[in-house]
Amino acid sequence: MMYLYVGLGGALGAMARYGLSVGAGRLLGTEFPFGTLFANMLGCLLMGILIGLGAHRFHLTQETHAFLAIGILGGFTTFSSFSLDTIMLFQRQLVPEALIYIAASVIFSLMLLLLGLLLTRYATGAL
Numbered sequence: 001m002m003y004l005y006v007g008l009g010g011a012l013g014a015m016a017r018y019g020l021s022v023g024a025g026r027l028l029g030t031e032f033p034f035g036t037l038f039a040n041m042l043g044c045l046l047m048g049i050l051i052g053l054g055a056h057r058f059h060l061t062q063e064t065h066a067f068l069a070i071g072i073l074g075g076f077t078t079f080s081s082f083s084l085d086t087i088m089l090f091q092r093q094l095v096p097e098a099l100i101y102i103a104a105s106v107i108f109s110l111m112l113l114l115l116g117l118l119l120t121r122y123a124t125g126a127l
Contacts, residue, residue, distance in 0.1 A: 002066050009071015017076045032097060033085035036078075037105055043077030044109040048116020056126035077109075 020042075021035025028034045050068055054060040060068075082105055089098035120126075 002063065005063050005067040006071045006074075009067040009073075010075035013072040013075025013077075016072075017078070017081075033081075033089075033101065036081045036085050037101065037108075040077045040082060040105055041108045041112050043073050045112040045116045047073050047077075048113040048118075049120050050116075052117045052120025053124070056120055056124040 017035070017039045020039050021033075024035035024038055047069065050060075050073070054065065086098055086102060089095075089101060
């Protein structure tokens with residue numbers, strides 16, 4: 001049954017990531033992988049909030065965790081997409097852009113996950 005929760009959540013997360021990538025491409029162009037960058041950053045913020053709420057406010061069942069964290073957010077943020085986008089930038093000899101993308105993805109994703117945790121600690125009075 002857990003596979004069903006993960007699978008359904010993963011499908012929803014992947015569709016949301018695709019929609020974000022299409023929207024980012026239309027607004028900002030497709031030369032730089034803004035959609036994947038934004039999905040990773042937003043997904044990390046949401047993961048921090050989800051885990052923070054689970055730790056400080058609500059008890060998440062294994063099924064809820066599987067659906068939301070592993071499924072939806074796992075399908076929404078993918079390291080494989082990040083890796084592919086990075087290699088494609090390098091192959092197109094866009095080295096500065098590739099390095100900026102790597103740094104921004106890692107730094108902002110870590111910072112936003114921490115922000116999500118801190119926001120939920122603050123909101124739940126667990127500081």
